[in-house]
Every structure is written in C-alpha cells, then in structure tokens.
Amino acid sequence: MESEYREFWELPYDPAVKTKLVLSLIQARAILGLVRTLTANKLREIEDIQFITRAEAEAQKTQIGGDDSLEIRERAREVETLVYNIGASLLPPDLAQIPDEVQKPYQPFETIREIEITWRGERIRLRPLVILDDVHSLHPEQYSALFRALAKREIRVGRWLMMRMDALSPSEVFRTSDDEALPGLKHDRDFIDVVMEGSSSRKGDRKLFRKMANDMANRYLKLVDSLSDRGHQTMHSLLSEVLPPFPEGKTKELEAAVTREQHQLSISHSRRAALEEEVESYAKGAKSYDLSAEMRLSMVRILMHRYANRVSTQNLELFGDPEPTQPVKASSGVADGARVHLHHKFDRPLHYGMDDLCDASGENAELFLQLAGSLVNRMETKTIRNQDPTLTPSQQQDELRTKAKEIIGKWSFPYARKVDRLVDQLANQCVENALLPNSPLKEGANTIGILESEIKVLLAGKDELALILKYAIAYGAMSAVRDYGQGNKIWCLLELSGPVCIKYGLGFDRGNFLERKVEDLQALIAEPHDA
DSSP states (O other): OOHHHHHGGGSSSOHHHHHHHHHHHHHHHHHHHHHHHHTGGGSSOGGGOEEEEOTTOHHHHHHTTOSOHHHHHHHHHHHHHHHHHHHHSSSOOOGGGSOHHHHSOOOHHHHEEEEEEEETTEEEEEOOEEEEOOGGGSOHHHHHHHHHHHTOTTOOSEEEEOOOGGGSOHHHHTTOSSSSSSTTOOBTTTBOOOOSSOOSSHHHHHHHHHHHHHHHHHHHHHTOHHHHTTTOOOSGGGBOOOOOOOOHHHHHHHHHHHHHHHHHTTOOHHHHHHHHHHHHHHHHHOSOSOOOHHHHHHHHHHHHHHHHHHSOHHHHHHHSSOOOSSOOOOOHHHHHHHHHHHHHHHOOOOSOSHHHHHHHTTTOHHHHHHHHHHHHHHHHHHHHTTSOOOBOHHHHHHHHHHHHHHHHHTOOSTTHHHHHHHHHHHHHHHHHHHTSTTOTTTTOOOEEEEEHHHHHHHHHSOOHHHHHHHHHHHTTSEEEEEEEEETTEEEEEEEEOHHHHHHHTOOOOSSOEEEEOHHHHHHHHSOTTTO
C-alpha cells in the first residue's frame, strides 16, 4: 500500500467518504493491473478478456463499464484519475466540488466473479486475486474500515491483505479466541489469518515446516557456487550430528561430581548400580545415538536426584536403600535433561543438525534463512580454504549462538528495551528450571504459562504490559498460544523464540512451561525506580 492511501485519511471529509475514495482507487488500480498483466508482451488482445459478472448485479455491472472489457478498462482509468487528483491536490476540493463520476458507486470487486481468457487454444476461467501489501501503513481507523469493506461475503474476487503484526491491536496479535478485536466479524467465516508462525496444530506445523525448510535450504545451496561446484547439494549432509569424544578431563570432572552428589544424597552403591542398569537398559533400546558415556553418566545423576526426591531422608537413614514411592525410570525426557545439563556445565553442543535448525526458526521462513545463511557462510569459508565444508556440532552451535545474539541485539522496535529485559529475565528463569538436578520438566521450560482468564483481563485494559507483549510477539521475541489446556486449567502460553532459546541454551521441546501471573511479568518490566 503506497503512502498516498494513508494521506487520504487526512482529507477533511467524513470517514465514510474517505474510505469510499480509497476503496475506489484500490479497485480501479486492481482492474488496470489485471488487464495489464493479461495483455503483457502482446500475449493476447484486450478483446480476448471477458469479465464474468454476477447474474443479479445488473446495476453494479453498469457502473463498472458493462460487459465490454475495453469499457471496463476505460471506466477504471477514469476512476483512478479522478480519485488520485483529489488525494494528490495541494488543497483538497470541497465535498460539493467532487466530480459526480467519483461519487457514483464503483464496485468491481462485488460485481466480477471470474475472468475468461484463451489459454493454449482453449477458453478457461480464472478467479482474480488482489494482494494489498504493507497494509500496516494505513491509519488504524482507515485499516479497520477497509478491512470491513473487503470482508463482505458478496465479493468473489480473492483478497489478501499483507501487513506486519505490530499494526494490529494486542488482542489481534494474541489471536484472541473471542471476537472483541473485530466486532461483527468472525474468524474462518469472514476472514482467515495466515501467519508466518503457526499455532493451531503446532506439531503438524513443525513437521511440515521441516520438509519445506529442507527444500529451501537445498535450493539455497545451489546458489552458492563454491559449494554447488563441488557437488554439495543437500544441507543436512553438511550439518554433522556426530559429536566428538568427550574430553577425558571433563569426564573425570563429571564422574567426581556424580560421586560427590551420591554421598550428599546418601544413596547406596547398590542403588546407584540399579540406576546405572536402568540407564544402560534404556540406552540399548533407544533409537538415539546420542547416548555416549557422558550422557549416560549425566542421566544417572538426574535419576539419583529423582530417587532422592521420592524417598524421605528419614527412610534413607533408617532403611539405607528404600524403594521409592514411584519407580524411577530412564526415558527420553531424562536424556533431554542430561543434554541441557552437559551443555551448560561443559559446553557440550546442544543445537545442531537440520531438525534443530528448522525448529529454531519457529516455522518462520525468513528467520530460517537468516540462521541457515550464517551456517552456509561458515561452510563457504571452509571451502575457500580447501577444507571440508561439513560443520561439526560445535561449529554449528557457535555460528547459531553468534547469529542469535546478533538478531536479538538488533531489536529496535517500540518497547524493545523492555522486551529485551522481560525476555532476559524469563529466559534466565527457564535456565534455572532446566538446570534443576532432577530435571522435572525434561529439558526444562522455554515457555511461560499465564491463566487465560488473566490474559483476557490484560488485553481488555490499557496496561503497558499488553503493548510490550504485542511487540514481543510481532517481532519474534516470543509467540502466544491461546486456550492451552493442562491440569484442568486453561492457559495462555508465551513461548520464547528460537534465537532466544539458542542464546540462553534452552531446548525447543514444546509444552514445558513455568506457571506465572500477569503481576509477575509486570514486576519484571518495572524500572528500578518503579519497583
């Protein structure tokens, strides 16, 4: 949307008149653009284009120029010129001076159903699609009026409004489950939201995005001459998932820490042996190859703490090796917790491989290309130096962490400083949870859960926190998932984005969240002198 559309809102007319002028200009330009595209490069003559109108729209058909394509084009040119002259004039004319031709109804979107053309010797029918870009540049009231006008079900022309999320209200950004944001209009019935990050079926979205991202990455590689010339065609083959041997010194340090904690927890040697056997049994049947010696040792440490939590200190002192109230089992969740512990305590790579690269992008194609681009640059540098371009897990982790910090450091949107402070403190709380010795939430939380009832009150009011969260979501610091049921309660989840998780060393698994209240978030964003 050019800036001139917003300028119409400054005209000294009734809002309904200004909306009609903008809508007429958009429709006229859409018709002209359509004719121009279909006749480009002398592909066909304009007489070959037939506009198929609604049978019941006789009056509307007359005001768009009738059935003749030449007349329809001329009418569109006339409307465009007259409306443009009003908006571009130094001094806008009085309402009474606006030409009659502009004040007449002009509704091609409501009149036209399809367009018939000749294609490869046959007559075919097409349904037009109009895409309005940068709609966020409109005045908020103008945007609302235009949205309502284009949401009419009588319109058969496809309409697609593209905009940044920060142009929407907090309720719309949060994709509120009720219709407070747009009274009178209903999702799915009158309009459909198409967002860069999906949330309706998050597991399904993640799988679909992985497939799409692999294709994007492979196409990207073909554009890098230094890699394509050497026959490197697939991204995943250049992202190694084979971890190097764990340094002997770190292994001894880990072993000493586990032994020390065993004594502190008063766990017998026989109980530790049983827990080690449980881990070994899990490792034999697990499909994951990331169950090296340090992983198994770290998993034993987690199981020891879980065992200690399930038996009382008094029982340990009296009976020495009591059975826990609930069996202590090794699982993929324990393994995930071990990976996070090793990453923070020994800098063992956590984010590497094609799946992690995709998951870090949060189903956002633009973010995926930014992260993938940093890895490809590293590959290209190695190739130029006559080295194998394949990146080790450590190299991938370093590049992704550097890129994530760069992305976060470039935040310059409204409330960016407060968003940064909020995200930093929430991420550190998640790290604290992830490093609990018994890993209660598997690899740890990367999400904050607020009761849905509290979020609705927040969005209905004028608290600054609503705006801060709006911009955090709009600019990819976090995402919101509404109406998430767990523990007989309904939650709104605020999930930290991939770059945040990479910077702070958090996992990408979904569903693990810390329970918080709105007042907790308000305290985190408060200035020091406000506290």
